[in-house]
Amino acid sequence: MDELILKLKNEIIAVLNLEDVKPEDIDENAPLFGEGLGLDSIDALELIVLMEKEYGIKLNDPNQGKDVFKSITIMAEFITANRTK
Amino acid sequence: MKINNIIRHSFNNSSEITELYRSLKIDYPKFFKMDGLSKLGLLASELILKGTENRFSPREDVAIICFNSVSSLDIDTLYQESIQNKDNYFPSPSLFVYTLPNIVNGEIAIRNKFFGESFFYICKIFDARQVIDTVRKTFHDTTITSVLAAWIEYSEEKKEVFMMWIENDNDVMELTEEQINKLYIDY
Numbered sequence: 001m002d003e004l005i006l007k008l009k010n011e012i013i014a015v016l017n018l019e020d021v022k023p024e025d026i027d028e029n030a031p032l033f034g035e036g037l038g039l040d041s042i043d044a045l046e047l048i049v050l051m052e053k054e055y056g057i058k059l060n061d062p063n064q065g066k067d068v069f070k071s072i073t074i075m076a077e078f079i080t081a082n083r084t085k
Numbered sequence: 086m087k088i089n090n091i092i093r094h095s096f097n098n099s100s101e102i103t104e105l106y107r108s109l110k111i112d113y114p115k116f117f118k119m120d121g122l123s124k125l126g127l128l129a130s131e132l133i134l135k136g137t138e139n140r141f142s143p144r145e146d147v148a149i150i151c152f153n154s155v156s157s158l159d160i161d162t163l164y165q166e167s168i169q170n171k172d173n174y175f176p177s178p179s180l181f182v183y184t185l186p187n188i189v190n191g192e193i194a195i196r197n198k199f200f201g202e203s204f205f206y207i208c209k210i211f212d213a214r215q216v217i218d219t220v221r222k223t224f225h226d227t228t229i230t231s232v233l234a235a236w237i238e239y240s241e242e243k244k245e246v247f248m249m250w251i252e253n254d255n256d257v258m259e260l261t262e263e264q265i266n267k268l269y270i271d272y
Contacts, residue, residue: 017179019117046177046179053175
């Protein structure tokens with residue numbers, strides 16, 4: 001799980017262009033939205049694309065994203081349970 | 086009409102734009118998510134507006150008028166390339182949102198809380214007459230007291246910005262096409 005969490009941090013930094021943010025700066029248990037990284041709605045869409053592109057997980061229900069993207073740890077748990085690649 | 090400030094910059098590559106941004110020590114992480122055109126416009130607006138009194142106080146009397154010849158072709162091409170492969174089809178939302186030239190106006194407006202009129206014109210070459218005419222027409226709306234007018238060209242070959250802060254001052258002599266052309270060439 002730790003390996004996946006680190007991979008996710010690096011992927012999020014890359015796809016969301018989080019300049020000057022390092023993996024160790026991100027608290028994997030902190031909320032991704034509303035505080036901390038200061039992500040916006042376009043970032044949420046990028047995360048949905050990331051889930052499909054890298055892990056073969058298609059989020060058809062936008063409301064599902066609210067639960068899945070609560071934190072990186074929750075994302076990692078969801079990916080582990082649902083990934084197809 | 087009176088020109089209060091002018092910025093004219095050319096860059097050889099996108100890294101130079103980022104380097105100048107960093108040197109200004111601006112804390113605005115959204116900059117890094119923007120396309121080249123928006124980065125160039127936002128950076129020029131930072132240079133022109135830094136030190137302005139009551140910066141970031143909401144203003145409904147400021148209009149933003151931009152021009153260029155290439156629209157948002159740079160990011161349009163990147164986006165097109167990202168959706169070219171039908172077997173690896175993952176359109177990027179963050180690229181897509183910049184596939185309109187006037188997004189740069191929006192970025193400047195959001196950053197500075199400018200709520201006045203906003204236009205983006207695409208023309209073949211820099212046209213001082215069109216700049217003056219458009220600014221003058223904008224001042225017909227008497228709620229507008231200042232215009233941020235810019236030629237912002239961002240392409241593979243050319244990255245240049247010429248931005249002016251123009252104020253409506255009826256006591257001052259009218260700007261002429263020759264003056265604007267001279268400023269564009271000299272700066």
